[in-house]
Amino acid sequence: AEEVGGGDKEVVREYFNKSGFERWKKIYGETEDVNRVQRDIRLGHSKTVENTLLMLKDEGSLQGVTVCDAGCGTGSLSIPLAKEGAIVSASDISAAMVAEAQKQAKEQLVASGDRPAPVIPKFVVKDLESLDGKYDTVICLDVLIHYPQSKADGMIAHLASLANNRLILSFAPKTFYYDLLKRVGELFPGPSKATRAYLHSEADVERALRNAGWKIRKRGLITTQFYFANLIEAVPM
Numbered sequence: 001a002e003e004v005g006g007g008d009k010e011v012v013r014e015y016f017n018k019s020g021f022e023r024w025k026k027i028y029g030e031t032e033d034v035n036r037v038q039r040d041i042r043l044g045h046s047k048t049v050e051n052t053l054l055m056l057k058d059e060g061s062l063q064g065v066t067v068c069d070a071g072c073g074t075g076s077l078s079i080p081l082a083k084e085g086a087i088v089s090a091s092d093i094s095a096a097m098v099a100e101a102q103k104q105a106k107e108q109l110v111a112s113g114d115r116p117a118p119v120i121p122k123f124v125v126k127d128l129e130s131l132d133g134k135y136d137t138v139i140c141l142d143v144l145i146h147y148p149q150s151k152a153d154g155m156i157a158h159l160a161s162l163a164n165n166r167l168i169l170s171f172a173p174k175t176f177y178y179d180l181l182k183r184v185g186e187l188f189p190g191p192s193k194a195t196r197a198y199l200h201s202e203a204d205v206e207r208a209l210r211n212a213g214w215k216i217r218k219r220g221l222i223t224t225q226f227y228f229a230n231l232i233e234a235v236p237m
């Protein structure tokens with residue numbers, strides 16, 4: 001029953017242009033008007049961004065490296081990447097998200113005394129399935145959660161086809177504990193839970209990567225009370 005038809009993408013787009021936009025802009029922001037759960041998710045997500053930057057910098061400077069940030073949201077990753085000197089192509093299915101990311105980038109990526117202004121990311125409204133081009137690195141954080149594995153397989157293959165050297169993905173892991181937590185959440189749905197969440201097993205993601213000719217080089221798990229993410233870095237086999 002998990003694998004529903006073609007409706008997911010339209011529902012997701014609509015959500016992230018309306019109520020989901022307001023909800024996630026708040027969670028990814030810095031204001032105080034968040035509840036306990038939202039604050040916890042904000043913390044977990046910021047760790048995912050932080051660990052992604054560490055994974056990237058581990059392999060050397062990001063100066064001049066081309067990065068595709070697929071499903072960029074409000075720019076939580078794109079903006080720090082630009083600060084590191086990366087040439088960022090950021091995109092999202094939601095026009096509202098892209099507008100917000102663009103606004104924040106303009107505010108935050110300014111020249112300061114000793115250094116010139118970083119290159120502002122290029123933002124476009126586009127679903128990741130229709131992205132093209134080639135990038136040194138492709139990154140897609142916390143997007144697969146909106147799609148069942150049957151769709152995620154194709155998304156992973158497409159993202160891999162855009163990357164020359166590395167692909168970084170985060171997804172909510174299908175572990176027993178989280179599965180249970182999610183089931184409990186479905187029994188008591190809150191008003192702000194407007195879209196459904198799909199969990200992915202690391203084995204399924206690894207298989208999708210392998211079919212595309214990629215293998216996992218690094219893996220990490222980020223957990224807070226209400227936020228769970230597997231963060232993986234893949235490279236060509």
Ligand code: SAM
Binds near residue numbers: 012072097141
């Ligand atoms: N990656 C960002 C981050 O970690 O800060 C945002 C994560 S947010 C939970 C999920 C984002 O994925 C939303 O901005 C949503 O609009 C976007 N999204 C969902 N489906 C997408 C698709 N098929 N193609 C591109 N973006 C998509």
